[in-house]
Amino acid sequence: MPSLPGFTCGLDATLRVVSGKWKPLIIYFLAQEGPIRYGELRRAVRDVSDKMLIQHLKELEADELVKRTDFREIPPRVEYSLTPLGRSLAEALVPLCNWGVENMVEVKRVFEQRQAGDAKGR
Amino acid sequence: MPSLPGFTCGLDATLRVVSGKWKPLIIYFLAQEGPIRYGELRRAVRDVSDKMLIQHLKELEADELVKRTDFREIPPRVEYSLTPLGRSLAEALVPLCNWGVENMVEVKRVFEQRQAGDAKGR
């Protein structure tokens, strides 16, 4: 019952580090854009708030998937990039991304249905 | 800001259907075990409660990733299995699973560090 690192399987282990509303997206953009500044990342991951972005970035940093580089300039300049571990995870994310592209029409359809249903019934 | 089905990318679309604490695990086990009864699935996905399992199963069913078969017997017998769409998603999940296996030692290590830190500071 405690979150002991007793993983039931590989997927379980992976989920511990990518669970978070925006984390996969963050990793995905970092993989695409390379080192990227905070503000740019914030714009790339649309709709994310400062709070969540920073929070997730810190966790990803603690999990050694993301590297933070503070240039200590005025005005501040901070860049984020993936560590080797993060890059390998990004690659594992590619098929999921492709799946989304290939099935976007279908996903969109079921989603619209679901929302129509949620609106009244449930 | 509303959850319009205006996906920013494929990954975004994918995340809409697999977001949920146990969903990837559920899909993973369904892919491995084929049609599986409710109770068995519950034991496979360790630590999940009835409430969450049912809730996620219903959503996955609504998203057309999972098929529910009720044999209408007494005592009840219900089997869950993946739809073709679900199976394709399961395949996209395989690399993530492998990533976890390959990096489990590292993930475990950073996780233990994090928890030690959480315990006091934060």
Next chain:
DNA sequence: CCGCATCCAATCTGATACTG
């Protein structure tokens, strides 16, 4: 520009107990 702190709302999660 980058980020932290605070407050508050919404959502999610899980134990427990109960039903057909």
Next chain:
DNA sequence: CAGTATCAGATTGGATGCGG
């Protein structure tokens, strides 16, 4: 066996405002 109901607590989410 396969769920459902309820309720409390945890977690997440975001708007706003401030600070180096």
